[in-house]
Amino acid sequence: MRIRESRTSSKIRARWRGRTSLLSVVALAATAVAVPQSAQGADPAVVAVTSDGPATYWTGTVRSTGPTRPQVPECRTVHCDRLRLRVDLPAGTWDRPGGLQVAIRWDGATEGGLGLFVYRGDALVATSTAGVGAAQSVIVPSAANGRYDVYVSYGVTFGAVDPDPAIAYEGLAEVEYRPAVEPVREMLPDLRSLPQQNVTYDNPGTIFDDVAQPGQSCFDSERAEQGARQCLRFDQVLENTGTGPVELAFDRQTGSYQDEDVVQRLHRSDGSHTDLPAGQVEFHPVHSHYHFKGFAQSELWLTDGAGNLVGTTPAAVADKVSFCIADTDLVGWGSKGDAALSYPAPACLDPKRVEGGTEYFDMGMSPGWADRYNWYLPDQMIDTHGLADGTYVLFTTVDPDSKLRESREDNNCSSVVVVLSGLATDQPYAELLGTGPACPRF
Structure with missing residues (x-):
């Protein structure tokens, strides 16, 4: 990882599977244009995790001038996209240690960066706000069944020469298990x-x-x-x-x-x-x-x-x-x-x-x-x-x-x-x- 201050050359464009730019320090609390709560639009999208099988996916967009959410601390001054996540896992799912992974990724050439916040009710249960990169990912240990709210916040890259007013992203939610303890072994990188x-x-x-x-x-x-x-x-x-x-x-x-x-x-x-x-x-x-x-x-x-x-x-x-x-x-x-x-x-x-x-x-x-x-x-x-x-x-x-x-x-x-x-x-x-x-x- 390296942090950049500025670039004088033109911005590079890429797709999620062909990213070409490394983000710099992200101001996740960047100033946005406040929009009254009444103007925040339709109900959030809903996705469900009902098994420990393949991941569930969704897409979204955050904007520099999108609506704020005064009731959510991380979204009071910036636009946050909201997803309603329903967890309905079979009994015994967590007999094996693990947790619910929630992750997002975006085009690293946008000169913007996103923050990820997972709530259950009024409680913040997981957050990822790394200042450099093109993804965030959290694990909610042994996530109980019920409703969760996922917020993705807008941010601007430090030193950005042309920050995008809108950032599209992909999201996923899936069950991830920890590696078995036995036999005791080294967990080596590759x-x-x-x-x-x-x-x-x-x-x-x-x-x-x-x-x-x-x-x-x-x-x-x-x-x-x-x-x-x-x-x-x-x-x-x-x-x-x-x-x-x-x-x-x-x-x-x-x-x-x-x-x-x-x-x-x-x-x-x-x-x-x-x-x-x-x-x-x-x-x-x-x-x-x-x-x-x-x-x-x-x-x-x-x-x-x-x-x-x-x-x-x-x-x-x-x-x-x-x-x-x-x-x-x-x-x-x-x-x-x-x-x-x-x-x-x-x-x-x-x-x-x-x-x-x-x-x-x-x-x-x-x-x-x-x-x-x-x-x-x-x-x-x-x-x-x-x-x-x-x-x-x-x-x-x-x-x-x-x-x-x-x-x-x-x-x-x-x-x-x-x-x-x-x-x-x-x-x-x-x-x-x-x-x-x-x-x-x-």
């Missing part, structure tokens, strides 16, 4: 890199006062620190398909701003855990938060006319990038086993707790979730200066140094095929053809 959706030489704009000059595809920092001259930019989306989270924990002394050792916390099915050394986190002064070192790396390989890789070494290699790991994209949408949002962004900015002079931090990624870094963020690039026009394969590997313990290590890499042209000119062009071959190291 990290995967997803194929790129964007590969481009476009100008990325201005982020955290880091500027890409007009006509340039490289940030000033990339030119100064890496000597980059022609930046092929791309997104990286890293997901966790395992049964447990990838969770990192570290601490620092108050007032200390330096790299720190980090441990991977391995959870077991009985609720216990162990910690293993996992390298370091680095403090980014310009971002004022920590990133886990070397979380992903990309390589560019030339191919011949038959699509075979040329040579035994890549044509270009990107620096290993660091992540402030978080839940941003619910890629396990509607599938059993995806967790509630548990590592909200940007939680890595602040300690989880403070004891004496020690501040304790954590970051991670829940099962069924992904962390998305977009092409317009610093270091999301490979320098292609000096390369010849041609067809290339872009490989991206999560955890390239195998610092993290996973259930599998042979599925961490993905690839896409790209055609690069005009590399000897001041107007290079990249065309994304689709998914590429298996990674050579596997």
Whole structure:
């Protein structure tokens, strides 16, 4: 997860299954035009959950100038869409520990963000308001039968240049069971890199006062620190398909701003855990938060006319990038086993707790979730200066140094095929053809 301040380039449009933009800090309490309660429209839609089978879905829209709801604290100053959720589960459903999952997701290119609130009567029973991402998800433990009210609130991305006046979203509700305790076992993550959706030489704009000059595809920092001259930019989306989270924990002394050792916390099915050394986190002064070192790396390989890789070494290699790991994209949408949002962004900015002079931090990624870094963020690039026009394969590997313990290590890499042209000119062009071959190291 990274937070952006502003973009000078045009807004990107996407669909739910092709999102291309990572949200920034969301002002969920953004000001809206108040509309009298009497003007709030028709009765809410109603959906029902009557079994532990497939999820129940709905859709909705929230607006910057929609009606407010004075009786709901979270909706007093912003528009909230309302859904009436009826739970009517058979007796014995909760003999197996679990809960009712309620989740929403939306197009991350809207420059807006949504909050999720679940009420039973006058009691708020679950809420999810992560400031960065394109989804929210909660679990209501052992949800009793009866009526629930689900509110989805409008918000505006911090630093938005063109916030959308209306944000459409998808919602779901389904029964989710906890993993069985016996046999007692480690609940391990399984990290995967997803194929790129964007590969481009476009100008990325201005982020955290880091500027890409007009006509340039490289940030000033990339030119100064890496000597980059022609930046092929791309997104990286890293997901966790395992049964447990990838969770990192570290601490620092108050007032200390330096790299720190980090441990991977391995959870077991009985609720216990162990910690293993996992390298370091680095403090980014310009971002004022920590990133886990070397979380992903990309390589560019030339191919011949038959699509075979040329040579035994890549044509270009990107620096290993660091992540402030978080839940941003619910890629396990509607599938059993995806967790509630548990590592909200940007939680890595602040300690989880403070004891004496020690501040304790954590970051991670829940099962069924992904962390998305977009092409317009610093270091999301490979320098292609000096390369010849041609067809290339872009490989991206999560955890390239195998610092993290996973259930599998042979599925961490993905690839896409790209055609690069005009590399000897001041107007290079990249065309994304689709998914590429298996990674050579596997």
